[in-house]
Amino acid sequence: MNHDKMTNISAKRGFLWPSFEIYSGVSGFTDYGPLGASLKNNIMQKWRKQYVSGEGFYEIEGPTVMPKEVLKASGHVDNFTDPMTKCEECGEVFRADHIIEEVIGEDVESLENEELDQIVIDNAIKCPECGGKLSNIWNYNLMFKTMIGAKGDKVGYMRPETAQGIFILFKRLERFFRGKLPFGVVQLGKAYRNEISPRQGVIRLREFTQAEAEIFLNPKDKSTPKFSQIADEVLRLNSQDVQINNSEPLEITAREALDKGIVANEMLVYQLYLARKFLNEIGIPNDVLRFRQHLPGEMAHYALDCWDVEVKTDKYGWVEIIGIADRGDYDLTSHSKYSNDDLNVFIEYDEPKTVKKTVVKPNLSKFGPIFKGDSPKVKQAIEESDVDEIKQAIANDGKYVVSLDKDYELTSDLLLFEDVEEEISGEKIVPHVIEPSFGIDRIVYSVLLHSFKETDAKDYFKFAPSVAPVQVGIYPLVNKEGPREIAIEITDKLRESGFKVEYDVSGTIGKRYARADEIGIPLAITVDFDSLEDNKITVRNRDSEAQERIAIDEIKDYLEEYYK
Structure with missing residues (x-):
């Protein structure tokens, strides 16, 4: 892998460009050029194929602006923060845990601000820009705040994740799925985090694309019938014990991981497998992937178990690209x-x-004379309340308070408690959620990095056929009458059939092959003067550079078989 060379070619050939470049740029944003946008869309479509088509989940699309109430309930308003510090001399701000990790080489993400302050003092950590003194560390909320409506009296935020849009639709989704668990819902789209000092290109963006699935299931049954199909798959797991003891990753089967309690349940193990399968199919090999379980100190307060899928990079070390959590x-x-x-x-x-x-x-x-016309609504309120809570309140305070349009106090003499037998056909439960969350931009970067190949003859992107931004190049051997018309006709027909085609007549055929290889086009079709006589063309393979002649009327079938 070669980050520097890959990023240079990506910028030169139209994969990734800096945003707002003519205005000196803004960190934390990136533009996808023509090839980058095509690659990203292909990856997203591949994701949909796995989770929507393959798993039978349904996709929804919600607003990217959310009212404060939603994100207050989710915990983001109070807890979606990063530790921040400021240079007291130059005024630059930094994410504190990142500059500490750069100096001491240890992960400090789970530590409290007071502990981080002490590490800064003990290690004499200074401003990376000017060497000045750093301030005490404080929590900085990462959400972009906005106002909803012209009056400006309703606070909103750009959504920090796509998941909340699924949760707040749960009542409608539950009816859509006819109340049958488990069911899965996905959302792909933009999310926003006002990062403190993003300095890692597409690895850390302020506007980014997520692909998230929320799988709702019975908390008493987190099994999946598909587990038997993957029980013998070997997974490479950096469990909590492995990390704490600084030992080698576990190489164990999915069944062993479940039986030994390393992964919490069948559905979670199955999602780990699906994540790896997806990454393998888009060109990221197993030897640069690992599953890392969150340590106790970094486990989110809501998570019962959480694993990151991380990819190895030469520039940034191990980078999280997928999070899979039992929420x-x-x-x-x-x-x-x-x-x-x-x-x-x-x-x-x-x-x-x-x-x-x-x-x-x-x-x-006694009830009617005291509450009079309010009796019906107070009666309904207590019948819908938890009996144990009422008993506890009366035992502790001598009264139970019903809060409606006003407070109504109920003492023990106003209530009757009765033991009854009742036949019930079922129970109401709050489903648990297992969530695979994919960072699409980081995955695009990982595909670029690990598809980039350097050989003595050429440097090029060896994209998996399913995500290659251009599927086939069409080249008349010379830009003259005859081969040119046939090449144009082939181009038009393949585009009508849904293939992404590049038509190029500029330069020698060798230079056109080189350009096609560099941007990862898997197949090149050359039309020559012999094509006028035998109605055949030459198909060249990007990786082997092998060539074969096939009939023009067989091209469509040939490509469909190759990309199947």
Whole structure:
């Protein structure tokens, strides 16, 4: 791998360009040129093929601007922060954990700000720009804030992830899937994080593309029927124990990882496998991939288990490109609490069950005279409340308070508790969520890096056929009447058939082959004067440079077989 040479060719040939270049640029943004946009779209379509077509998930699309209430409930308003420090001399700001890691060579992401301050002091860490003194570290919220509406009285944020748009649609999605768990919903699109000091190109962007799947399932059953198909697949796992003991990664089967409790459940192991399968198919080999489990100190507060898929790079070391987490019921429970809407699923039992339960009723002889016309709504409120909570409040405070348009105090003499038997056919549960979250821009970078090949003869991108930004080049041997018309006709017909085709008549055929190889076109078709006589063309393979003659009327079938 060669980051510097790859990025130079990417910029020269139209894959990745700096944004706002004629205005001196802004860090944390990037433009995808013609070939970069095509590569990125192909990767996204490949992702859709795996998760929408292959797994039977459905895709939704929601707004990229969200009201504050949504992100308050999700925890982003209060907790979506990075540690920040500022140079007291030049005024430059930095992400504190990053500049510390550059100096001491250790991961400090999970440490508290006070601990980071002490490391700065102990290691005499100074401003990377001017050598000045750094300020105490504080938390900086990464969301882009905006105002919704002309009056400016409603606060909004650019969404920091696509996942929340799925969670807040849960009631409608649950009905769409007819209440049957498990089901999966995906969203691909832009997300925004106002990074403190992004200095890593497409690895750390302020505007980026995510592809996320939210898999809703019964917390008592996180199995998947597809696990048996991948149980013997060998996974390379950097578990918590491996990292803590600084030992070699585990090379174990999916079944062993589950049986030994290294990965929490079948669905999570299956998602690890799917992530690796996807990356392999777009050209990232296993020997530059690893699965790393989050350490206890870095595990998100909502996560029951979380693994990163990381790729090896020569410039940035190991880089996270996918996160796969068991988020439990955190998101649905939190949105249910903040919205006062039930976000649950009714699970029907195989056979009805008889259960004993305590119910609370109003003592009507006293209830009506006290609450008068408000009695019906107070009665409904207590019947919908948790009986144990009512009992606990009366035991602790001597009263239970119902908050509606105003507060209503209920003492024990106003309530009757009764033990009853009831036949129930099922129960309401809050589903758990397993989430594979793909950073598409980082994956594009990884594909570019690991598809880039250097040989004595040429430097070129060896893209997997499924993601190559251009599928075939069409070249008349010379730009003259005869071969040129046939080449144009072939180009038009292949484009009508849905192939991405480049037509090029500039320079010698050798230079055109070299340009095609450099940008990763897998196949080149050359039309020569013999084509006028035998109705055949020459197909050249990018990697082997082998050539073969095939009939013009067989080109479409040949390409369809190659790209199948």
